[in-house]
Amino acid sequence: MAPSRTDFPPIRACLFDMDGLLIDSEDKYTLCTNAILARYNRPPLPWSIKAQMQGRPGSSAGAIFHQWAQLPISREQYLVEQAEIQRELFPSTKPLPGVEKLLADLQAARTPAGAKVHVALATSSHEANFKLKTTHLESLFAVFEPHRRVLGDDARIAHGRGKPAPDIYLLALQTINASLAEGEKEITPEECLVFEDSVPGVEAGRRAGMRVIWVPHPELLVEYTGREKEVLAGRTGEGGQVDLHQLGEIDDGWAERLPTLERFPYEKYGMVV
Known part of the structure; x- marks a missing residue:
């Protein structure tokens, strides 16, 4: 166990995941998936499998899903049916609790020395799905300048x-x-704060040498009960045996879990709003 660090510099950049963190699209993904599973008399997607899929690129998540689902259709046919349902559901996504205020506050946030706090988006969603989920939320996503949006x-x-x-x-x-x-x-990595809901996403932030806020879905938290500290350290083994020297240590102070993005503790991260 590493001693918890307390001498961090103020945060100068906040980097955001999107699905299940800013908007309720993770629940809509589940609805899409379960509709197709029911169509072929398969059981609903359990959180033990969804937890492995969350945050990953589509191809990686798809491999995990199809190995479990054993559907009687090809992956190509599955994608066709999935896209059809997504086109119906994704345009009704909504911001999750605290998101609108947090993003608005960050527009005015400064470090104690008066430096601006910058924001960027880092989502595994591909461009077509990104547009489906966000076009009706243009004012919310306007805080992320187009050149500061990194898509899957x-x-x-x-x-x-x-x-x-x-x-x-x-x-x-x-x-x-x-x-x-x-x-x-x-801006250096340790001046960045990553906001994530998924376990692979937390590990990505930790491997990048950044501080992390983990806001898991309640059902995801159930899956990781007793392992929360491993998640925050990025040490659940999601990324395999690569670049292990970049991972954190248990209780090292670089990451914390919050139930929602409401009432965010700006002062703790050196931000003045």
Whole structure:
């Protein structure tokens, strides 16, 4: 067990996942999946499987799902049926509790020295699905400038390097640093705060050398009861035996779990609103 660090610099960048963190799309994914499972007389998707799929790129999540589901249709046919239901459900996504206030507050947030706090989006959602889920929430997502949105099909992320690999969060930071105002000092990973709901996403943030806020779905938390500290350290083994030196330690102070994004403790992270 590592001693808990307390001498962190103020947060200068907040990097956000999207599905299940900013909007209720994770629940809609479950509805889509269960509708198809019922169509073929298969049981509903259990959280033990969904927990493994969450946060991952579509191809990785799909492999986990199909190995469990054993559907009598091809993956291609499944995707066709899934897309049909998603087109119905995704345009009705809603912000989760606390999201609207948090994003609004961050627009005015500063460090104690007066430096601006920047935001970026880092989601495994591909562009077409991103548009389905967010077009009706344009004012909410306007806080993420287009050049600071990193999506799952971004060509700059190498194949196989989606979450829990750190690449998407490192790229999100890169988009911020590439567009800082003249005279602004480059932001380092430890000055970044990653917001995640998924276990692979938490690990991605930790592997990127960033601090992390974990806001899990209540059902996901049930699946990880007793292992919460492992999740916060990024040590659940989601990313395999790669780059282990970048992982955190139990109780090292780099990550914490919150029940929702309501009443966010800005002062704790060196932000003044």
